[in-house]
Amino acid sequence: MITIYAYDWVPGFAKGMVRDYRVRWALEECGLAYQVKTISHTHKLTDEWKSKQPFCQIPVYEEGDLTLFESGAIVQHIAEKGDILLSADPVAREQAKGWIFSALNTVEPPIAQMVATTIMYRKEDWYKGAMTAQEIMIRDRLAHLANYLNGREWLVGAFSAADLLMASVLRQLDSTDWVKSDSVLGPYQKRCLSRPAYRKAIEGQMADFTGSAPPH
Template sequence: MLPTITTFGWVPEFARGFVRDMRPRWAFEEVGQPYAVNLISDSKCPEHRRLQPFGQVPTYQDDEVAIFESGAIVLRIAECAGKLIPEDPAGRVRALQWVAAALNSVEPYVMALATNDIFEADREWSKARHVKVVSDLKTRLGDLEAALGEKFWLDGDAFTVGDLMMISVLGGLRGTGLLNDFPRLAAYVARGQSRPAHRKAMNDHMATFDAKAPA
């Protein structure tokens, strides 16, 4: 079977471009692997929860495994293709370290902003909390920019799964203007998003959604 991911067939306009099926889509395009997409409307149903116990997307299946979590899926795609992960042990583990950093050290701060300013914007404490959320996020972005330094990618000249995941996470800040204070980081994200594979993945992701909500 073709590797298959499961994701939503429709999301509200504000979520388009941000759903995490973008991550495996981008990885598939980078390695040149055809894939199939199973579109669902209810991620909380028992059938989907058998694949994703937390009722989220995406999921992934091939002839050998059925897994969830975007980071694990991207790693599976890269491993099967023998691309995006350096062959030398030291380079490999550095790439894996940046995958972990994207998901554990950066994404929680990005999601804290989205949670506060979008999903909990109607709470009486949301506006006051915004200042602290942004301050914490900027501290983490400053740390990341310092680690990037003058390098083209996180580990130098080679684009790896670590860059794919980090740029995907930072893509969650699109429209906030927060990267304007971090020019090297902003340029890094722009480099990643300008890759043909990313453009193709984003076009396919956006094409999934109809202009109107499902009945």
């Protein structure tokens, strides 16, 4: 049985955004059965948890002898099981893997930086300058992505793990209109997020928030 680990509680702004939904989404797309175990923010700091996830984070995936962390690696592992999330065609399959890296290693870093700056440094006097610099970098990446996607339905052939991860990355910009208002990226994002497997993944995550805030 596949087991994935998620949090039992997160603050309101993070609900529906925690990265275990990326893994749930992949499992739902592939129709694979799985169970979810939840952990607390106190438990994530224990040595026991660090033996599964050295950076005290979630998600973690277990299947038989395999324990895996990093949501991108987990989604790729799930996709590798068949040809639902990675094409059976060997060329398209490898190209989609390239786009997995592109989503996580080219497009996500400036976005993740902006999200982290917003959460942690909003009160600093350099905050506005940092946000402006990050916006420039993000918009540059988005422009190149839109240019590539123009005229294409998906990143490589049919919907793949690369689209799943790219859409997950773009979701972090939901508080802006940078994706929504773009004539290519807006509809692309909609196509990805209208998939029933995505909806199930988000609903699953929301239903598993049964814990309470950690003591301060």
